[in-house]
Amino acid sequence: SLKMFVFNLILGMIFILFTIISLPFLILSPTKFLMTFTVGNILILISFLFYYGSKEYYKIIFSESRVWLTISYLFAILFGLIAVVCKQYILSLILACFQIIAVILFLLSFIPGGRSGIEFFKSVFINTFTGLFSGIKEKFTKKFIIIIILI
Numbered sequence: 001s002l003k004m005f006v007f008n009l010i011l012g013m014i015f016i017l018f019t020i021i022s023l024p025f026l027i028l029s030p031t032k033f034l035m036t037f038t039v040g041n042i043l044i045l046i047s048f049l050f051y052y053g054s055k056e057y058y059k060i061i062f063s064e065s066r067v068w069l070t071i072s073y074l075f076a077i078l079f080g081l082i083a084v085v086c087k088q089y090i091l092s093l094i095l096a097c098f099q100i101i102a103v104i105l106f107l108l109s110f111i112p113g114g115r116s117g118i119e120f121f122k123s124v125f126i127n128t129f130t131g132l133f134s135g136i137k138e139k140f141t142k143k144f145i146i147i148i149i150l151i
Contacts, residue, residue, distance in 0.1 A: 001050050008047035015040030030092040031084055037099060038080040042057075066109045069102075076102040 026033045049057050057126040061070045076099040083091045 001053075004051040005047050008050065010028070012040045012043030012047060013045060026093070026096060030089060030096050031087055034080050034092045034096045035084045037096065038077055038084065041077055041103060045077075066106075067107050068107050073102040073106040074135045094134070 015036050019033055019040060022033055022036070025070075051057075052060065076095065080092075080099050082097045083095045
């Protein structure tokens, strides 16, 4: 069990290392990037399954504080595999970004004080999209008022 943990962890880290090295090529070939990143994530998840044992590991990753992070992480992996099989460029690019964010948030949940890091990412994400959509809303509102005036 310990041998399988170490083997899967090292192999997963090698795959993740390859993805970090190939990060500049994410735009050119997101499918290849997503495939190696997804395989690395799966191997690392499996390695901890060998370390903790199945029941204990499921209790840890599906605890009340981590359940949504785990579900989003697993969906990112699943949809990443689907995008790789379908060889969709845009979908692979979007899911690669989503999977990177899901991995970061999932890992932060295991670090002491990681909840504050997750709250920080959440506030940045919300503020970014709120600002983006409010700018779009203002532009459409101004155009709508101009159209009404012209009519």
